[in-house]
Amino acid sequence: MKTIYLVITMVITVLIQSSITVFAQEPGIEEIRVTADPLSNVDNHLIQPAQVLNRDDLDTRSIQNIGETVSRELGVTSSDFGAGVGRPIIRGLSGGRVKVLESGISTMDASTVSNDHAATSEPVFAEQIEILRGPATLLYGSGASGGLVNVVTNRIPARVPEDGLEGDAVIQYESVNNGLTGAVGIIAGAGNLAIHLSGMKRDTDDYDIPGFAEAEPDVGEEPGTVENSSTETENVAAGLSYIGNAVMIGFSVSGLDNGYGIPGHHHHEEEGDEEEEGGVTIDMEQARYDLAAAVYTPLRGIREIRTRWGYNDYEHAEIEPNGDTGTLFSNEEMEGRLEIIHDPLGNNWDGVVGIQVNRRDFAAVGEEAFLPPSEQDVIALFLVEKADFNLWHLDLGIRYEDQASDSDTGASADHGLISIGGGANYEYSDGYELGVSIGRNQRGPTIEELFANGPHLATNAFEVGNTGLGDETSTNIDLHWHKTGGRHTFKLNLFYNLIDDFIHLQEQDLNGDGVADRVEEDFSGDIAEILDPDEDEEPLLLFHTQADAGFIGLELETVLNLFESDTGNLDLRLWTDYVNGKLKNNGHLPRISPLRLGAGLDYDRGPWYFNLDYTHTEEQRNTAELEDPTPGYEMLNLYTGYTFDTGGTRFTLFVRGTNLLDEEARRHTSIVKNIAPLAGRSGTIGIRAAF
Numbered sequence: 001m002k003t004i005y006l007v008i009t010m011v012i013t014v015l016i017q018s019s020i021t022v023f024a025q026e027p028g029i030e031e032i033r034v035t036a037d038p039l040s041n042v043d044n045h046l047i048q049p050a051q052v053l054n055r056d057d058l059d060t061r062s063i064q065n066i067g068e069t070v071s072r073e074l075g076v077t078s079s080d081f082g083a084g085v086g087r088p089i090i091r092g093l094s095g096g097r098v099k100v101l102e103s104g105i106s107t108m109d110a111s112t113v114s115n116d117h118a119a120t121s122e123p124v125f126a127e128q129i130e131i132l133r134g135p136a137t138l139l140y141g142s143g144a145s146g147g148l149v150n151v152v153t154n155r156i157p158a159r160v161p162e163d164g165l166e167g168d169a170v171i172q173y174e175s176v177n178n179g180l181t182g183a184v185g186i187i188a189g190a191g192n193l194a195i196h197l198s199g200m201k202r203d204t205d206d207y208d209i210p211g212f213a214e215a216e217p218d219v220g221e222e223p224g225t226v227e228n229s230s231t232e233t234e235n236v237a238a239g240l241s242y243i244g245n246a247v248m249i250g251f252s253v254s255g256l257d258n259g260y261g262i263p264g265h266h267h268h269e270e271e272g273d274e275e276e277e278g279g280v281t282i283d284m285e286q287a288r289y290d291l292a293a294a295v296y297t298p299l300r301g302i303r304e305i306r307t308r309w310g311y312n313d314y315e316h317a318e319i320e321p322n323g324d325t326g327t328l329f330s331n332e333e334m335e336g337r338l339e340i341i342h343d344p345l346g347n348n349w350d351g352v353v354g355i356q357v358n359r360r361d362f363a364a365v366g367e368e369a370f371l372p373p374s375e376q377d378v379i380a381l382f383l384v385e386k387a388d389f390n391l392w393h394l395d396l397g398i399r400y401e402d403q404a405s406d407s408d409t410g411a412s413a414d415h416g417l418i419s420i421g422g423g424a425n426y427e428y429s430d431g432y433e434l435g436v437s438i439g440r441n442q443r444g445p446t447i448e449e450l451f452a453n454g455p456h457l458a459t460n461a462f463e464v465g466n467t468g469l470g471d472e473t474s475t476n477i478d479l480h481w482h483k484t485g486g487r488h489t490f491k492l493n494l495f496y497n498l499i500d501d502f503i504h505l506q507e508q509d510l511n512g513d514g515v516a517d518r519v520e521e522d523f524s525g526d527i528a529e530i531l532d533p534d535e536d537e538e539p540l541l542l543f544h545t546q547a548d549a550g551f552i553g554l555e556l557e558t559v560l561n562l563f564e565s566d567t568g569n570l571d572l573r574l575w576t577d578y579v580n581g582k583l584k585n586n587g588h589l590p591r592i593s594p595l596r597l598g599a600g601l602d603y604d605r606g607p608w609y610f611n612l613d614y615t616h617t618e619e620q621r622n623t624a625e626l627e628d629p630t631p632g633y634e635m636l637n638l639y640t641g642y643t644f645d646t647g648g649t650r651f652t653l654f655v656r657g658t659n660l661l662d663e664e665a666r667r668h669t670s671i672v673k674n675i676a677p678l679a680g681r682s683g684t685i686g687i688r689a690a691f
Contacts, residue, residue, distance in 0.1 A: 036104060036130050036150040038139070038306070038339050038352045039386060047395040047423035047437050048134035048478060051076075058126055059654065059688065060611050060639040063181065064202075064231075066100065069123040070149060072613065073131060074491065074555045075577050077593045080670035083177065083207055083679070084231045084260025084282070085118045087111050089669055090131070091495060092551050092579040092592045093146030096446050101140065101150040105290065106358070108312035108333040113362075113371070113448045115671045116262050116459050117316070117329075120286050121151040122235050124170070124183045124200050128152045134437045134478065135397035135421035138382055139339075139354070142401045142419040143443030145474040145497065156250040156292045157187050157194035157241040164190055165691070172686025176658075176679045177230070179204030181686075196239035196252065204231045206261070207679045210662045213263065215628075215674040226676050228261035228279025239290075249293040258284040262318075263676035264460065280326070284316035301343050309336040318366075327366040327456070334359050351385035362447055370454035370463050374407040374447040393425040395437075403444040407451045411467045415444035423478070431485025437478040445469040449503050449544045455521040459671060462519050462539040463505070469546060474499040487561040494554050502549035504589065505542045507626045516626040517541040547586060553579035568605030574598070580622060590627045591669045594620035611639040620668040630668035636660040649691040656684040 034040040034050045051073050053061070062068045067078030067086025078086040079094055090098050096112045102121045111119040123129065133147040140148055167186030173179065185198035206229045213226045234257045241250030262280040294306035314331040339354040356379070363373040380401035387394050401417040423437030452465035474497055481492045507516040511530050518531045518538040531538055557575040564570075576597045581589035595618040603610040619632035641654040659665065662681040666673040 034130050034132070035128075035152050036101065036132055036140070036148065037136050038304075038341055039350050039384070047393070047425055047435055048132075048136075048480065050136075051131040053126075053129040055127060058123065058129065059641065059652070060656070061123070062658070063122075063124045066119050066121055066123050066129075066149065066151065069126075070129060070131065072598070072615070074557050074575055075493070075553075075579070076131060077596075077669055078667065079115055080667045080676075080678070081116045081672055082226065082229045082261065082263040082676050083204065084229075084258070085116055087115075087119055088131075088149045089593065090133070090146040090149075091497070091553060092581040092589070093497075094591075094669075096143050097443065098146040099137070099141050099144045099148035101148060103153050103155070103290070103292075104140075104150065104308050104337070105310040106333075106335050108288070108310060108331065108335060108360075109286065109314055110316065110329050110331050110362070112446060113329070114456060114459055116282070118258060118260065118282070118284065120256050120258070120284075120288075120314070122200060122233075122256075123151065124181065124202075125153050125155075125185065125198060125235070125237075126151050127154055134423060135384060135395045135439065138397040138399040138419055138421055138441075139352070139384055140356070142380070142399055142417040142441055143472075145439075145441045145443065145472075145476065145499070153237075154185070154187060155196055155198070155237045155239045155252040155254060156290060157189065157196050157239060158243070158248075158250075160189035160192065160194045160243055161187055164188060168688060168690040170686060170688040172654075172684055174204070174682055174684045176682030177204040177207040179231075192242050192244050194241045194243060194250075196237070196241075198235075198237045200233070200235045202231060202233040206230050208682075209664065209677050210680045211664045211677075213675055213677065215666065226263050226679075228281070229263050229676065231258075231260040233258045233260075241292075245296070247293070247295050249291075251289070251291045254286075254288045254290075256284070256286040256288075258282070258286075260284075263672055279321065281319045282316055283319060285314070287313045302340060303343050304341045305339070306341075307336065307338045310334070325366060327364055327369050330363045330365075332361040348387040348389065349385050350387070351383065353383045354381075356380045356382065360447075370452050370456045371448055372407045372409050372451055372453075374405065374451050376403065376405045376447055378403045391427045393427070394422070395424075396422045401442075401444075405444075405447055405450055407447070409451070411451060413445065413450055413467055413469075415442075415471055417442040417444055417471060421476075431483055433480070433482045433484070435478075435480045435482070437476070437480075439474075439476040441474045441476065443472040443474070443503075445472075445503055445544075452544060455523075455539050460537070460539050462521070462523055462541050463544070464542070465544045469503055469544065470501050472499055472501050472503055472546075487564075488558065490556075490558040492554070492556050495552070497551040499549045499551070501546040502583070502589075503544060503546050504549075506545045507590075507624075508541045508543055509626065510541070548584035549581060549589060550584065551579055551581045553577065568603055568608075571602040573600040573602070583624075586625065588622045588624050588627075590624035591671065592620070592622065593667075593669050594618045594622075594630070594632070607643045609639075609641045609643070611637075613637045613639075617665070628674065630666055630673060633663045633665040634661055635663065635665060649689050652688045652690075654684075654686055654688065656686075658682045658684070 065086035071078040109120040110117045130150040137144040169184040171182040181202040183200035237254035239252030289311045291309045312333045317325045318327045320326045335358045337356040358378040360376045364371040382399040384397040399419045403415045406412040419441040421439030425435040452463040479494045515533040555577045560572045562570045578595045581592040598615040600613040615635045620630045638657040643652045665678040
């Protein structure tokens with residue numbers, strides 16, 4: 001712990017030194033277009049600035065899933081359910097409280113239904129990834145109290161290539177899982193027309209680890225591999241756009257076929273059959289159709305009217321060890337939004353008003369289906385305004401959302417949700433800001449929280465929902481101090497989030513023996529049916545319940561340019577983040593990320609680029625009732641690339657090393673942390689071509 005306190009003290013000292021040198025620095029604020037903010041082309045100023053990963057940033061990151069890609073960002077980690085699954089967690093909040101979008105429309109998958117369900121957005125296709133918090137999230141959902149992650153793709157082309165054709169391609173090999181990934185995307189066009197074509201394929205074996213998969217291995221268990229962690233993914237897309245001076249319209253169609261293993265040993269036994277042991281695999285398919293259109297200056301006082309629609313036909317089967325389908329999930333979903341961006345009001349206020357609709361038809365069919373067929377309809381109205389007054393910048397937002405949920409059992413629930421947020425920044429010197437953001441968000445329960453009632457083989461849980469669940473109401477307070485210009489930059493964020501009636505899955509101890517209850521797959525609710533504690537391979541009993549909760553934390557980051565000369569450019573990044581989540585009357589919340597500290601070096605000289613990244617994750621002992629603590633670990637990653645041009649094509653040869661210390665690393669946020677640690681030492685080699 002002394003080392004941790006020393007590093008924190010060093011980071012704070014650097015911040016103070018950066019502040020003292022304010023008048024010695026040349027301000028220079030990078031302009032970033034945040035596509036999830038419809039006003040970003042009007043004013044790049046956000047109360048809570050977006051974290052944006054551009055294409056160069058993404059080249060240094062893992063592309064195995066969206067959660068892993070963003071897990072090194074300040075305040076962000078991943079849910080982690082083996083190599084095939086990882087959903088972003090922001091400031092301790094996950095699931096439906098963190099929206100994952102693809103170019104402004106929901107991924108429309110089943111990733112919020114269960115921890116083992118993968119998000120369908122592939123980071124390999126991303127032009128950039130945006131992480132937003134604050135009033136801007138009201139554009140996309142009342143429930144996004146944690147924030148949103150927007151994966152920006154060019155499947156619907158937004159411009160015609162200057163030379164008629166452009167694109168990129170990548171192929172890479174990863175040693176830890178014998179994995180091969182290849183992807184290519186092109187945009188071609190002439191006049192006002194542009195077309196997009198892309199495809200990706202990934203194939204990996206089970207991944208290697210330095211020790212045993214299980215935290216407490218069985219006698220005779222073999223070390224070195226997480227069994228049933230292989231993946232096989234194919235993704236293709238095509239899009240066409242008409243891009244004119246007064247109007248733009250485009251559409252795209254994409255298809256995903258994703259197969260991956262669920263780590264751990266699960267079993268299923270039918271009457272009269274012998275028990276089958278092994279791992280569950282997921283066979284996921286998605287067909288998605290998207291439409292985007294915009295009209296520029298159609299009427300006096302209106303700068304732009306734009307709309308975006310998506311339709312999704314999603315299905316995935318959970319395949320049992322004997323080859324039978326245990327559960328078949330389907331999700332037919334439509335989402336659309338219309339935004340009207342008005343001209344400045346009173347020469348200060350820029351804003352957007354809009355409507356969003358969503359219809360979801362979800363079903364889980366099979367002997368182990370834990371959710372009945374259900375429907376959910378949502379319609380929302382939103383308004384976001386921003387203004388500058390000399391050194392002050394203001395953001396205001398409001399959203400009303402009507403949500404109706406019904407299941408085939410006859411159960412139903414209706415929720416009217418009102419969310420409001422606002423904030424102010426004060427730029428007291430060039431490049432220096434002090435700011436505050438306050439929001440009140442309401443979230444209605446999801447269909448799984450309302451209607452779940454049965455065993456879920458892949459997560460080895462028996463989930464019970466509650467149609468009496470009320471609305472969550474979160475009150476968010478954020479304070480920040482940022483320096484955005486000069487050779488030294490920093491961010492200091494302090495936040496407090498009080499959530500009334502926080503909905504969460506709670507392990508049960510109905511028989512009072514001090515051990516989390518395990519039950520059979522046909523559990524009727526009778527306490528007498530609870531199994532002995534040594535039946536630890538049977539489903540864990542989990543109830544969707546509510547209690548008041550609070551989250552408090554900090555995020556601190558500084559980037560120092562150590563030198564910039566003929567010998568190259570060297571930047572040092574130091575950072576830390578921490579969140580503590582507690583129930584008001586029942587101790588800590590489960591699966592909350594512990595304290596993290598990191599340091600990184602970025603060096604470039606001519607065609608060479610080098611990145612060294614180190615993260616220390618502290619042990620987590622602030623655990624929920626019946627939850628195990630998680631040891632800390634160190635993670636050291638390395639990336640180096642060499643770029644050269646030939647024949648009009650820009651090539652980058654790259655090598656990436658991950659977990660170079662070969663640490664046994666278990667994420668506390670993962671529901672399978674005790675049976676599936678992170679991958680061991682790995683080397684990746686690849687080439688990217690841009691033309």
